[in-house]
Amino acid sequence: xxxxxxxxxxxxxxxxxxxxxxxxxxxxxxxxxxxxxxxxxxxxxxxxxxxxxxxxxxxxxxxxxxxxxxxxxxxxxxxxxxxxxxxxxxxxxxxxxxxxxxxxxxxxxxxxxxxxxxxxxxxxxxxxxxxxxxxxxxxxxxxxxxxxxxxxxxxxxxxxxxxxxxxxxxxxxxxxxxxxxxxxxxxxxxxxxxxxxxxxxxxxxxxxxxxxxxxxxxxxxxxxxxxxxxxxxxxxxxxxxxxxxxxxxxxxxxxxxxxxxxxxxxxxxxxxxxxxxxxxxxxxxxxxxxxxxxxxxxxxxxxxxxxxxxxxxxxxxxxxxxxxxxxxxxxxxxxxxxxxxxxxxxxxxxxxxxxxxxxxxxxxxxxxxxxxxxxxxxxxxxxxxxxxxxxxxxxxxxxxxxxxxxxxxxxxxxxxxxxxxxxxxxxxxxxxxxxxxxxxxxxxxxxxxxxxxxxxxxxxxxxxxxxxxxxxxxxxxxxxxxxxxxxxxxxxxxxxxxxxxxxxxxxxxxxxxxxxxxxxxxxxxxxxxxxxxxxxxxxxxxxxxxxxxxxxxxx
Amino acid sequence: xxxxxxxxxxxxxxxxxxxxxxxxxxxxxxxxxxxxxxxxxxxxxxxxxxxxxxxxxxxxxxxxxxxxxxxxxxxxxxxxxxxxxxxxxxxxxxxxxxxxxxxxxxxxxxxxxxxxxxxxxxxxxxxxxxxxxxxxxxxxxxxxxxxxxxxxxxxxxxxxxxxxxxxxxxxxxxxxxxxxxxxxxxxxxxxxxxxxxxxxxxxxxxxxxxxxxxxxxxxxxxxxxxxxxxxxxxxxxxxxxxxxxxxxxxxxx
Amino acid sequence: xxxxxxxxxxxxxxxxxxxxxxxxxxxxxxxxxxxxxxxxxxxxxxxxxxxxxxxxxxxxxxxxxxxxxxxxxxxxxxxxxxxxxxxxxxxxxxxxxxxxxxxxxxxxxxxxxxxxxxx
Ligand code: HEM
Ligand SMILES: [Cu+2]
Numbered sequence: 001x002x003x004x005x006x007x008x009x010x011x012x013x014x015x016x017x018x019x020x021x022x023x024x025x026x027x028x029x030x031x032x033x034x035x036x037x038x039x040x041x042x043x044x045x046x047x048x049x050x051x052x053x054x055x056x057x058x059x060x061x062x063x064x065x066x067x068x069x070x071x072x073x074x075x076x077x078x079x080x081x082x083x084x085x086x087x088x089x090x091x092x093x094x095x096x097x098x099x100x101x102x103x104x105x106x107x108x109x110x111x112x113x114x115x116x117x118x119x120x121x122x123x124x125x126x127x128x129x130x131x132x133x134x135x136x137x138x139x140x141x142x143x144x145x146x147x148x149x150x151x152x153x154x155x156x157x158x159x160x161x162x163x164x165x166x167x168x169x170x171x172x173x174x175x176x177x178x179x180x181x182x183x184x185x186x187x188x189x190x191x192x193x194x195x196x197x198x199x200x201x202x203x204x205x206x207x208x209x210x211x212x213x214x215x216x217x218x219x220x221x222x223x224x225x226x227x228x229x230x231x232x233x234x235x236x237x238x239x240x241x242x243x244x245x246x247x248x249x250x251x252x253x254x255x256x257x258x259x260x261x262x263x264x265x266x267x268x269x270x271x272x273x274x275x276x277x278x279x280x281x282x283x284x285x286x287x288x289x290x291x292x293x294x295x296x297x298x299x300x301x302x303x304x305x306x307x308x309x310x311x312x313x314x315x316x317x318x319x320x321x322x323x324x325x326x327x328x329x330x331x332x333x334x335x336x337x338x339x340x341x342x343x344x345x346x347x348x349x350x351x352x353x354x355x356x357x358x359x360x361x362x363x364x365x366x367x368x369x370x371x372x373x374x375x376x377x378x379x380x381x382x383x384x385x386x387x388x389x390x391x392x393x394x395x396x397x398x399x400x401x402x403x404x405x406x407x408x409x410x411x412x413x414x415x416x417x418x419x420x421x422x423x424x425x426x427x428x429x430x431x432x433x434x435x436x437x438x439x440x441x442x443x444x445x446x447x448x449x450x451x452x453x454x455x456x457x458x459x460x461x462x463x464x465x466x467x468x469x470x471x472x473x474x475x476x477x478x479x480x481x482x483x484x485x486x487x488x489x490x491x492x493x494x495x496x497x498x499x500x501x502x503x504x505x506x507x508x509x510x511x512x513x514x515x516x517x518x519x520x521x522x523x524x525x526x527x528x529x530x531x532x533x534x535x536x537x538x539x540x541x542x543x544x545x546x547x548x549x550x551x552x553x554x555x
Numbered sequence: 556x557x558x559x560x561x562x563x564x565x566x567x568x569x570x571x572x573x574x575x576x577x578x579x580x581x582x583x584x585x586x587x588x589x590x591x592x593x594x595x596x597x598x599x600x601x602x603x604x605x606x607x608x609x610x611x612x613x614x615x616x617x618x619x620x621x622x623x624x625x626x627x628x629x630x631x632x633x634x635x636x637x638x639x640x641x642x643x644x645x646x647x648x649x650x651x652x653x654x655x656x657x658x659x660x661x662x663x664x665x666x667x668x669x670x671x672x673x674x675x676x677x678x679x680x681x682x683x684x685x686x687x688x689x690x691x692x693x694x695x696x697x698x699x700x701x702x703x704x705x706x707x708x709x710x711x712x713x714x715x716x717x718x719x720x721x722x723x724x725x726x727x728x729x730x731x732x733x734x735x736x737x738x739x740x741x742x743x744x745x746x747x748x749x750x751x752x753x754x755x756x757x758x759x760x761x762x763x764x765x766x767x768x769x770x771x772x773x774x775x776x777x778x779x780x781x782x783x784x785x786x787x788x789x790x791x792x793x794x795x796x797x798x799x800x801x802x803x804x805x806x807x808x
Numbered sequence: 809x810x811x812x813x814x815x816x817x818x819x820x821x822x823x824x825x826x827x828x829x830x831x832x833x834x835x836x837x838x839x840x841x842x843x844x845x846x847x848x849x850x851x852x853x854x855x856x857x858x859x860x861x862x863x864x865x866x867x868x869x870x871x872x873x874x875x876x877x878x879x880x881x882x883x884x885x886x887x888x889x890x891x892x893x894x895x896x897x898x899x900x901x902x903x904x905x906x907x908x909x910x911x912x913x914x915x916x917x918x919x920x921x922x923x924x925x926x927x
Contacts, residue, residue, distance in 0.1 A: 115583065116582070116583035117583035119583075119593040119594075119597065120593070120594075120597055121581075121583065123597075181604050185597055185600045185601060185604075186597075188596075188600055189593050189596050189597045189600065190593075192593075192596060192896065193589060193592055193593040193596060194583075194589075194593070216903075219600055219603055219604055220603060220604070220607055220903070220904075220907045221607070222604070223604040223605070223606075223607040223608035223610075223611075224607050224608070224610065224611050224911065226608055227608050227609075227610075227611035227612060228611060230743075230747075231611070231615075231743065234739075234743060238699075238700065238701040238702075239700065239701045239702065240700045240701070240735075240739035240742070240743065241700055241735050241736055241739050242615055242619075242736065242739050242740065242743070247700075247732065247733075247735050247736060248619070248622070248623060248732060248733040248735070248736045249619075249736060249739075250618065253614075253615055253618060253915075256614070256915045256918070257611050257614070260611075260911055260915075307907060307910050307911075308910065308914065310914075311914075311918065318922075319918045319922070320918055320919075320921040320922040320924065321921075321924075321926055322917075322921035322924060323917060323918040323921055323922075326917070525582075525583075530585070592894075595897075596896065596897070596900070599897055599900045599901070600900065602904070603900065603903065603904040603907075606904040606905075606907075606908050607904070607907060607908065607911065610907075610908045610911045610912065611911070613908075613912060614911055614912050614915050614916070617912060617916060618915070618916065618919050621919070621920075622919075636857065640853065640857055643853050644850065644853060647846065647849045647850065647853065648846075650846075650849075650883065650887055651842060651843075651845075651846040651849075651887075653887075654837075654842045654845075654886075654887045655839060655842060658836065658837065658838075658839055658842065661834070661836045662836065783887070783888070784888055787883050787884075787887045787888050788888075790883060790887075791880045791883050791884070794876050794879045794880050794883070795873075795876045795880070797853075797856070797876075798856050798860065798872035798873070798875070798876055799872070799876075802856065802857065802860035802872060803860075803869075804860070804868060805860040805861045806860070806861050806862060806863045806868075
């Protein structure tokens with residue numbers, strides 16, 4: 001293990017934040033609210049999703065507190081139902097889906113491609129407004145009584161049996177869905193049409209490939225969720241009967257439509273994170289990503305296969321035996337491209353000069369936890385085992401391993417990695433390494449016991465449970481507390497670093513992406529001169545050559 | 556540093572000079588061709604989302620049509636093929652006038668362009684007018700799903716003009732009830748389609764004003780082209796809705 | 809357009825050779841083509857109404873869909889200019905159709921096979 005660091009900062013006594021950059025080009029609230037600059041929109045998103053993350057987090061805290069004891073004593077059971085529903089809705093639609101793409105993707109894709117902006121800047125801004133509209137509506141529903149259907153809006157519960165705010169929540173998700181569609185659409189157009197000269201498809205950073213794949217899912221999947229929600233709304237208001245068994249409708253049709261989106265949506269929630277990991281793992285092992293092409297194509301493969309497996313969420317709902325068999329097999333297949341990525345990342349590490357800065361710590365967290373999450377997904381995809389495990393805490397643990405252990409870790413890895421690019425300043429290294437470790441420990445303590453609970457048969461979505469499950473639940477709640485600290489720390493020190501962080505310079509990590517070859521924070525137009533890409537991605541020799549040239553021209 | 560492929564900039568920065576662009580070229584595109592390409596591609600991607608949006612409805616339609624075929628036949632007999640047929644013609648014609656509009660914009664014929672857009676606009680309104688007549692009939696006969704849904708026409712076809720004309724036989728209550736699913740889908744599908752028409756007509760109105768001011772005959776026609784794509788897409792949806800909803804087994808049983 | 813700093817200008821050819829700007833020349837479809845397609849669509853409509861009054865059994869819905877598909881294809885190829893568009897546009901249309909069919913096909917496969925009962 002090497003204790004070296006690759007960080008190379010400019011001489012702090014002379015270094016300055018560039019006088020003109022996208023942050024100070026224009027001032028005033030209006031210049032932000034009406035901006036077309038992808039970097040500013042990314043910052044708007046970053047602030048808003050962080051806000052929603054902590055709302056969702058507070059709800060999670062309530063859930064864990066309630067589950068500290070076997071009885072339901074902290075809140076009434078239907079309040080508990082509302083709390084976990086709002087937790088799911090907010091975390092999935094208002095945090096995880098936009099997390100990496102809308103912040104880091106927005107900020108970085110044009111920079112990485114050598115473009116001045118996304119192809120459709122106004123649409124990009126519109127996405128943010130739609131997101132905010134949806135988010136505010138979701139908060140409004142929460143304040144005015146909440147909703148208790150679970151984030152899955154299961155019919156006929158959502159259409160007939162509850163009298164909570166299903167309609168407004170549905171509308172909130174619908175609107176946020178369009179935000180996601182427009183983001184994805186914008187990315188696809190940008191990646192196809194805005195690449196700088198020389199930036200061929202196979203010279204693009206894998207971050208861009210991952211976003212490309214996720215965008216395909218956003219564009220093709222989300223509308224199906226939209227129509228499913230519209231039908232639920234019509235069912236609920238005028239009783240059209242498409243999902244109503246008493247009128248001859250089939251509640252399972254709702255499940256088909258919902259999961260046709262929501263399975264691909266889990267890949268919307270992980271692919272951009274995988275993109276982050278490809279960048280960090282290469283930078284902090286100073287090696288080109290092993291099997292670049294395989295990793296790139298596995299993203300696309302995930303996007304395509306992702307559309308063929310949705311019924312694994314419906315194994316116990318009464319789909320036909322034959323479908324169960326087919327979907328079970330296909331589910332095994334979709335795990336393959338994810339595994340390809342993990343293996344290739346592991347090979348990238350092999351013989352690399354690895355350093356352990358914060359982004360890399362989160363990256364390791366991601367690799368371990370996502371692997372566990374993905375493998376347990378295979379258990380769940382095995383229709384036989386699933387019948388035992390479904391609707392238990394095993395599922396809860398599975399998807400938290402992939403979504404929190406995977407995506408959230410990747411998000412934090414990315415935020416730390418690109419923080420110097422976005423703000424021009426470094427975050428404090430020691431405390432952030434501590435935060436990464438705390439998060440990892442807290443996470444495992446919170447969610448590992450849930451695998452055991454699930455296998456023992458503790459069902460999800462209940463406020464109370466048999467006393468013999470208490471010990472593991474206490475572990476879980478204790479872990480959640482640690483996890484909470486782990487998430488609060490970055491907010492504090494990142495805010496601190498905005499003013500007191502060391503000046504980062506253009507390329508503190510000695511990374512190869514085009515985004516690092518321009519000033520930090522970048523100019524509004526990203527590059528003074530359209531860059532020309534004349535080397536492969538992750539070409540560290542090219543970078544060394546650049547440095548030598550610079551030295552020569554200075555000397 | 557002058558020959559470094561990626562130009563790294565250090566220190567002070569002078570504001571990058573503006574390119575003398577054509578007035579409608581947005582600053583972040585290199586060329587007009589790139590901009591047109593990008594917006595056109597974006598429009599196609601948007602249409603993809605529309606395909607999937609209607610895809611959910613078509614899926615529902617196919618399932619229930621298979622399950623409740625007799626109910627779907629009886630429900631379909633309640634629709635008026637004449638109105639439906641006329642509407643199909645109206646919409647196809649409007650698609651044609653729209654295509655001609657794009658051609659006029661391409662060849663810079665301002666007054667003909669305005670004419671084409673106005674015709675498209677009128678035909679669009681005509682479509683909606685006929686749809687309103689049809690909806691009104693359904694409302695009067697209590698064929699709108701929901702609380703007041705009436706099975707009269709299906710349990711006792713002789714009491715119903717359309718059912719009688721089609722020679723429908725009385726249906727068992729169980730199947731008759733499922734006509735409500737047919738009408739649910741009828742209203743959901745044609746309603747969503749009509750909503751798209753309304754939005755389209757709104758945009759057409761705006762375009763007519765711009766076209767009269769010469770907005771699309773200067774060579775920059777992306778907006779007209781992209782709107783044309785949207786309008787044709789809405790037409791295509793109807794091309795499927797018409798046989799699926801109106802023409803299920805029109806021959807005598 | 810070429811208002812770049814010199815080094816970039818010298819390499820602008822790269823940009824074109826790289827395939828970002830596929831649709832350089834804009835194909836104008838002639839009104840004659842539009843008229844022919846329009847006529848074909850009208851014929852198609854008449855045909856589909858006519859066919860629905862014939863007793864063809866299982867062929868009735870198949871014929872109805874087939875005619876609709878042909879009509880839609882004509883609109884896509886000519887009114888929407890896909891015939892004259894870039895590969896990318898064609899691919900996009902294809903991707904849309906593909907996913908649409910997956911949604912319908914895979915969902916229906918469940919409904920159809922439910923009737924087969926248990927093994
Ligand atoms: C790597 C391959 C993966 C496989 C094979 C897999 C498999 C499964 C299966 C079979 C279920 C259904 C369990 C049940 O309802 O009984 C499930 C649930 C779930 N998975 Fe995965 N999964 C994988 C990756 C992911 C990823 C990457 C995410 C998110 C980032 C994710 C998020 C979820 C969620 C949220 C649920 C639960 C939904 C609910 O019922 O509330 N999964 N997974
Ligand atoms: Cu899934």
